[in-house]
Every structure is written in structure tokens, then in C-alpha cells.
Amino acid sequence: MDRTEVHDKLRTFVLNDMIRMPDYDLKDDEPLITGGLVDSFSLALFGVFVEETFNIYIPDPDLTVENLDTLNQMIDRVLQDMA
Amino acid sequence: MSIVSLAFAGYVLLVLAAYYALPRRPQNWLLLAASYGFYALWDGWLLGVLLALTAFNYLLAQRLAPAPTPPEIKGRQRGNRRLLWAGIGVNLAALGCFKYADFFAPEMNDLLDSLGITSSSVEIVLPVGMSFYVVAVIAYLVDVFRGQMPPSRDPVDFALFMAYFPKLVAGPVERARTFLPQLAAQRTVDNAALERSLALIAFGVTRKLVIADPLNSMIPAALFDDPGRYGALELWGYLLAYAFALYNDFAGYTSVVRGVSGLFGIELSRNFRLPYLARSFSEFWNRWHITLSHWLRDYVFYPTSRALLRRNPRRDNVPNLVLPPMLTMLASGLWHGPGWQMLAWGGLHGVYLVGEQMLALRRPVVPPGQQPLWRQAAATGVVFVLVLLAWVPFRCELPQAVNYWRGLADFSSLQRPTFRLAIVLIPALALDWMQRREELAVLGWPRLVQATLLALETLAIFLVLQADTGAPFVYGGF
């Protein structure tokens, strides 16, 4: 799976399930957690989504603002764990 | 030994003098000896409990790490599950045995009486700091079990992780993953680190001595035992005072210990980030006692939430919505103390979080920062008032808490709280304002401004310390 594919899947998931605004003009480097769009409830959802979609497990203590604040960080993390 | 005392300052200076003269390894031995010495000052046998749990967890972790076989899901490794639960069980049992003994004391005494043992012979005291080091070490065990970190191979460093004296009494709850590497590395204290440390200590001492202590002593002694004696305005005013006293006391304490630790070149985590400015409850828990909140999130909320979501990935599924926050906040309540009052406090916060999620599901997310200012202010106000209401059972027994809540709505008496609260609340808000963007933004301000603030702080501390500290002097007839 290349970066574009991961990007598209994650972006769709973030818009539809995490922030529930499919039409939102989300920038790849827009802060999601510090910006108040995403909270711990959504991050738990994200954790389960990547398990099922990419077959990778992001440990609970890594579901943090330091690791996953932007779409870019999420993509990086997924790609890194898939490698 | 109080953290904000000349005795503690003297102790730190003595340890520092030796610390700077030593290379890294002996520095850790020194810190460990200083930590045990510090702990032994309370009670020698408390140190015994700490040593026993340190040895137990050190040895247990060596056998917890997952086998190198590839997991079903990449990254989701697991070690010896039985051993993990046994380890968590022993730590929680030790904590329960000491911390919750009082709660079960009547039943236990009955039992002992029936066995012919006098209950006074088994009086149990709470080992200081145990709640903090027990949760920290549980996180370590879980992280090792999940293969997120190797077990510590250095018994001195591991013992220091558990006992490090600046954080021993009341946290912050550090993670072994970030703390142990600091112990393994050469520490550096340069001008910037020194300035940061001293600024943290200055902020902390001010919060504790100038804000928290005066606020606490202005609250009428009978307020929480007999709230029926007070009018609504007094109950609201003193509840506000209590909320700010609690916050400044704990935030002040954490700031001091972080500053002290910084002098050793060891960074401790921030615990408070202007919590009463939170615009939502999720935000509040990212601002209040952050290291414990994040511990609860990582080791209670996420595991529960993810387990439920794996069975049903719908976010609006009721168990997914209700169980994780309720369990997390009830666990938080229990951690704070045994008894129904703490469960009520935690339960209320659980309800707040569930309510907030249910409201959020009904409308699209709008980041607080993008909302109009009045809405942000209104949200802050609502969250603050609900947090205030929850502090009531945090502070008093449930029957009194119910009376307190009733009294808050009973405006038949318009007696006001003392205006002297403002003498402290205004500087308290000023401190928060100074730290609103960057915790230590003040270090970037002109030197004259910094020095003026420091001078005013010194004078303020001098003045508040003039107040009598002892119990009211007893007059006697002769």
C-alpha cells in the first residue's frame, strides 16, 4: 500500500467517522487534536480502524497528540508500522 | 518534610552539591540513597513497603516480555498474560491493603474481634506516595508485557524510577518509557535549564503559599461539615475558593518538584494546564492532573473503548459511548480515595463526559478555537460550574454534599463570603494569565519585568507568612 492509498483511506475515515463532516476542507497538516476536532473517543476509533484496515496495532499510550495530531502524522505512523 | 519548606530546600541543596561532583552512574546511586533517605524521614517501614514492591516488580518484569513470535496483528505483541495480571493484582492489593483499609476498617475490626485479635494492633497507615508509584509501575508492567519497552536491566535505575524523591510524594506519574532513558543518559544543567527550574519553583511556591494556603484558611472551618449554616452566596463563593485552592495547591506542588528535578537535569511532566479555562470536559481532563488523566486514558479508557469498538465499531453504540468514560472516571474516583463520595465525584465526571459525547454526536464538530468568543466563554463557564459542583462530593461526605448542593440553590440568606477572597483570587487569575500560552513565557519578558515580578512575589510571600500558623491560641482563665 503506498502513501497515496493510505492517505485517502485515512482522510475518508477522519472526515466521515472521526469529525463527521465529509465536506470539511481538511488540510494534511491541520492540527486535529490540539485544534479540538478530535478527542480520545475518536482516537480509540482510529486505533481500531487501523487494526482492521492496515492490520497494524498502535499501542494505547501512542494514541497521543505528540504522535497523531495531523493527518500527515497519522499517515507517517501507519506507514512506519506497516514497514 | 514539606516540599515547600526550608528543610526540603536544604535537603535538595545538600544532595545537589554532591550530585554535581559525581559522574552519571554514581549520580543515580546518590539520587536513590537521597530518595530512600527522604522517604525514611516519614517512617522507616514505609520504605520497607517501597523496597518490597520495587524488588517484586523488577523481577516480575524480567519474565513479562513477549516472545519474539510474530503477532496476529502487527505490533500487537503480548507477553505472559497470567504473570501480568498477577503483577497488577499484587500492586493493587498492596495499595488496597494500605489505602482502603480505613474504608473497610469496621468490617475488618468485627472480623478480627471475632477472631479474638484486638483491632488496634493492626492499625494501618497509608504509605505516602504509594498511589502514585503503584500506578506508575503498573504502566511499566503493561508496557513491558506489550513489548513497547524492554524490562529494565538496571536495578538501581529501576529503583530510582519508583523512588525518585522529587516525584515520590505526589507525582507527577511518570512513564518508565520516558523516565528510564533520562536516567541512562548524561544529564546537563545549563543556564536555560537553571532559569527554567528556578522559574518553575518560583511559580510553584507562589501558587502554594500566596494562593492555595490563604484560600484554604479563609474557608470557614465548618463549611463542608455543616453547609446548612451558610447562605447560597457564601456556598458558591467558598466553593470557588476551594476549587482555586485545590488547583493552586497541587499545581504549585508539581511546579516546585518539576523545578527541583530540573536542577538534577531530569525533566518531569507537566500536570496542569490552566484547567479552569477548559471549554469541554475532554479538554478539562487534558488540563487537570494530566499525568494521571493520561494514565487513566491509556490504561483504562483506551483498552476498554477499543475492546468494545472491536465488537461493534459504531461510535454511537450505547456501551461504546457509556462504559469507557464511566469506568475510567469511577477508577479515577477510587484512586483518589475509598468511599461513596469519591465514586460520586468520579461518576459525575463520567456522566459529564458521556453527556458531552452524546451532544457531540448530534451535531458536526466545530473546533472550539473556531467558535465565536462568546460561545467559547459560555462553554468555559458551563464546564467550570459543573466542575465546581463535582468538587462538592470530592470534599465532603455524601449527605453533606447533598445539603451543600441544596444550599447552592437556596437564596433565602444573602450573606456574602468575605471580600478577602478577592485579594487572593485576583493574583491567582493573574498567574494563570501569565501562563496562558507558554508555561514559562515570562522568561522571554524583559529582565526588569521579570525582576519586578520576582520582587513582588518575594514580598507577597513574606507578608502571607506573617499570618499565625498554629492552632488558635487558647485563652485560659487563671
Added chain:
Amino acid sequence: MTRPSTLHLRFPLGQTLALALALVVVIAGMAEGAARLLLDGSDRPTAIGSENPTLDVKIGMLDRLDAEGGVDCIFLGSSVVLNGLDPAAFAVAFRTQTGTDITCYNFGVPALTAQSAGLLAELLVERYEPRLLVYGFTLRAVGERSAQAAEVYDSIADTPWVAYQRGEANAQGWLVEHSTLLRHYLAYRNWPHDDYTTWRAQFTDAPPDGYEPFLVTRPFDPATIETPSYFRAYALSPAELDGLETILALSDGTQVLLVEMPLPLFVLEMFDGGAAGYDALLSGEIGDLAAAYDVPLWTTSALDLIPAVGWAEDAHHVNHRGAQLLSRWLAEQVAQAITTGELAL
């Protein structure tokens, strides 16, 4: 190879701290200057920061009296003095007898025993130079000390200002002595306490002459009066006698007078050996000590000066009526003693 060190400090260092310290001095100095301009000579209460509230209030009041023209005599003792000697009644009777005015101050401190009184007497005589120091006491003041009396002693001796006055160098005592601002602030210092209003009232409502009448006028009921605890197995305390001697030694430059404060005769009868036993102790070791310093010791109980209506309900203190009688009697005795030369004022 050099060992890596932890400290990597560049100098100069601590300029902000040094500037802050300088500013502390400047700000405090300016505030002190303003306080002296505005508050010196005012009749606002001041305090010395003692944990003993009576001492805390009374030094400020005496300072004010001193500034207004000085104090001629000080009545020192415990609550039996505080409730028993009225400087106003004393002054009226004294003027009637002698035609001269006298300004007295009642320095009664609850639960003050001789050791504590000795400590205060030295301080009061040196600071206010009264012509007459009256030490009023009962046997309790020189008997084995109760825990409460020990607490009072500590509360006085541990006051930094008191220690400073007694020659012990300490910064707090020095500041209190030399700073108008701090003396005034100390009378507000417990503003963070929930009972601040009551505490502050001690300063604002303090009687200018120190006398605090026992206002409850209900007569005592002899049937309910128990033997005072210090009567049981009474023994003189060497430490308290040392305190008494400290007071007596002041007679070198000031007229000192010892007055046994009255107890009702029926109470004295409860003493081991009865009233005679009480008297014997007074005239024995204590009388000898007073005589050695050539200090008059006047006893009052045996004179039965106070009628039943003059006693407070506890029968150990006189009430306001009794205080008037006692103060008048004392003034007359003092006036007479001046005439006979027993007292030199």
C-alpha cells in the same frame, strides 16, 4: 579524557535575581517611607506578631500611650490582674489622695505565671520606664506550672520581637522593631484566616488602659466552687521563683510592688493548711525574697476586701465591682506608702 560534567553554566549568572533583590529593597523602602508619613502618630492599632494575642495587642497600646506622654505605672500579672485592677479607678482614687495625676496601664495576660512575668517585666521596664511596677499574683503564679502556663511562656519567649528586645539578634525582631509598615501590617496579618474578623476585633476593641472587666455579674454559688487544682499538693516552683526574682531585681531602678491578688476566704480554706497555710507560704519563702530586695509585699486575701457581690462566678476573679474596690484600695495604699516613704515614686 575529561569526565562529562552535569553543570554547564555560563557567567555572568543571576542578574535577574540580583535585580529582584535590589527591587525588594527599593519597593519595601518606598512603602516604609509612605507608611511613616501616613501612619506614624496615627491611632491605628499595631502589633508585634506574637502568637500570644494579649501581648500582641498590649505592646501596641502601650507604645501609643508612651508616645502620648508616657506611662507612670504598669500593673503586670495574669487574668486576676487583667480583670482586677482598673487604671481609671486607680487614677481617680490616687488623685483624691495625692492631688496628682497618674497614668497606669494594665498588662494582665491570661495564664501568665511568674517566669513569664519576669520576662515581660524586664522588657516593659526597659522600654517604657514606668515609675511603679505592680506585680499582682496568687500562689498559682509561683507554683508548679500547668501545661497552659507553659504554653503562654513559650508564646511570649518565642515571639521574635521579644527575643530581639532581650538581646537575641534576629531579622524578624529587628524588622518589627524598626518598620512602621510591618507593625501596622501585623495587626492585619491574619487576613487569610476564616476567623479574621474576631481576631482583628481584639485590636480595634482593645481598651486603651488594658483593663478588661469581668462583666458577668452573676454571684458565685459556694456549693459549686471546687478546690482549685493547683491547691492539691502545692509546691513552689524554682523556675517561677527565679521569674519572681527577676521582677524583684528590677527594683534597682524602678519602684516594684508585689501585691497578692485576693481570693475569697472560703476558697483559701480549701488550701492545704487552710488560709493560714496559704499565708504562711506567702510570708515565708516569697516574703523573704521580697524582703531581700527591699520590695514591699502586700497581701489582700486576709483583708477580706471584696464582698460577695464583688466576685466573678468562678470565685477566683473579681468582677467589675470588685475591681473598682480593689483598685481604689490599692491607690489609697500606694498614696499612703508614698507618704510614709515605703514607696518611692
